[in-house]
Amino acid sequence: MPQPQSLSPDREPGDRWRAIYACRSSQSRGRLIAEPASPTRSHFQRDRDRIIHSTAFRRLKHKTQVFVSHEGDHYRTRLTHTIEVAQIARALARALGLDEDLAEALALAHDLGHTPFGHTGEDALDACMHKFGGFDHNAQTLRIVARLEHRYAGFDGLNLSWETLEGLVKHNGPLIGADGEPTARYTKTGIPAAIVEYQERQDLWLDSHASAEAQVAALADDIAYNAHDIDDGLRAGLFGHADLRVVPFLADLLDEIERLHPGLETSRATNELVRRVITRFVEDVIGRSEQLIAALAPADADAIRRAGAPVVAFSETITTADRQIKAFLYPNMYRHPRVGGIRQQAADVVRDLFTRFAAAPQAMPPDWAAGMTELDEPRKARRIADYIAGMTDWYALDEHRRLFDATPSLR
Template sequence: MLKPYACQPVDSRGRLFDESISTFRSPFQRDRDRIIHSSAFRRLKHKTQVFVEHEGDYYRTRLTHTIEVAQVARTIAAALGLNTDLAEAVALAHDLGHPPFGHTGEDALHELMAPYGGFDHNAQALRIVTKLEKHYAGFDGLNLTWETLEGIAKHNGPAISDHGGSHSAPSRDLLPYALIEVDDMWDLELATNASAEAQVAAVADDCAYNHHDLHDGLRAGLFTEDDLCELPVIGECFAEVDRLHPGLEPMRRRHEALRRVFGVMVEDVIAVAENRLAALQPQAADDIRSMDGPIIRFSKPLYQNLKAIKGFLFTRMYRAPSVVVERERVTGMVNALFPLFMERPELLPEDWHDDVAAALARDDNRQQTLARIVLDYVAGMTDRFAIQEYQRLIDPNG
């Protein structure tokens, strides 16, 4: 039974291109399934989270991260009486736009695309699901519902806001062009909050990476359990495991402690949301969208504790010397590949040539048009394919 403030499938605002209703699946279940079967989703298997994809079999990739986010999103959404299928769909799509080499690749492409309308992985995810996936007879993209598109665009907060979201911008003109293009096709109400389900996907993302980056950093030897025991929340979790299971072998001790950290985060989010929903009494999904700030979030004490954990991870993991060296190496690859394809678009795969020719013939701003096509190609690369292309086209020893 869904709560009145959940997104009801029967009330969906529909799709850009009309389709018959599925006999067995709700609109949001259909969105979820299309995302799972997309080419972009499969490519997440070979895109990095923190470590470059080939560095070890046990480190998270974008795909394993996405699956973990979707699992957490379903758990939180179910506990709150929200639409679990929509929360899962947004969670599964939230990283589709990530380029090779994770945030390192995103930073490089952001700089390269600055003269041409910018780059942002959430905006690129929208471009993928509305344009770049080309499998269906009647439309480009996946023809997802408005609610799923809105969730991809705004799960981190309003896209146009002076005080909220990771995409805060004072005016629509400053948004990445890929987001503006989709909003021009279909008003995503960028100045409002997203649905509660999309907010759940965003918090689930935080829970997942706070948890698994600790696991991966330990496995990589960038810090130790003793280091983590100095941090809030984590120290208490290790102490509880030691009290309940004295002498537990190290790998089991690590797992038991870090799964408790996971539990602390999820339980906190659910408790905060239940209290806020009980106090504010929203009666429809649009009541959630019109609120002043998110309804799904961490408590203030836990948020401060997580800031301390993130600060530790930033210093000891994301900016660890070995990671920085690799960041510099792969940044050089992106910075070499992008201008090469700009100068010689004939090097793009043959099945891209017709699109390039048609776009350049149609648009007046040829350089900008070409840059956006090259971006689509480079951003779609996996880590291993980007390395292979760099070695094939630029430096065999790279």
């Protein structure tokens, strides 16, 4: 049987299409725990595969994106959202000459730390953890890939490469400034303990921006959010096409659709609108990012990290459109009266579970309850948060039914 051919230590497939500022698997800063290289996959391909095969990734199938899943089966879950983000991230990375596998790995992993019931569950769990450092889904993603997944004999977590970890941690930019103080996002709460603890084991350059591949994944998340929340909101009947016209960018697209396809049925018009939103945003990111990168003239991937500002970005025009779309969606979807009552019930489920497990840790499954009596209060609370955050919507409701006499149907 022929033996698999190993990748060259200094070159890899696709190198001739990669820009000089792209991350290169052959130049990776490695993994926390050294492992033999794969003979058939790059470091970043291996990261992507480990993420896809993780337990946390499978759970995304039954975690809500925006909490309208009670409306039907056609709305986004965390998994379908993640797949859409990965597709957009690969398209952007390809156009900009970046490493597509790293961009895809970051996109696939970016929501692993989310709780059940969307942002509602996260807000509720954050409140429960207020005295113990709070709850941050980005930090929870790091906990999952660095310690909570138990799939390998030689280590906890997934032992991902440095480039993937730094991209996950710096999803929203640097965490500390040049003075070593937390950036604005963490001024009040401080940097999450999970990140601080990992930083002591492996320096993730918390004072710099992430790679261009990580910046691509972050903007792909924004693009996917806007497009599919418009789609889901329309399909759920939370608002109509006419309501969207308060956003000039969307009004122009709707006019274009009507001009090219007069009298088009509503469902097809919705599909045309969503497709155009994604296309305009993606094309804008490519054009603006090419300008920023050309002006910076980075010699390597680290020059992107040390640039002092993102090089993958929207133009001013699309930045305004993005802001206006989010301003529309907040009251008309995320805080819509039809969703509000369900959000409150979902938050109650999370709070009830946390309170019960804090009072009676033995109510958790044996592998989670083991050793709880030996932990101090902060570590006990963090384990409870780990358990609840890992739940799917369905499992959280099942656990609530097991422990309480009445459980909301969330309908």
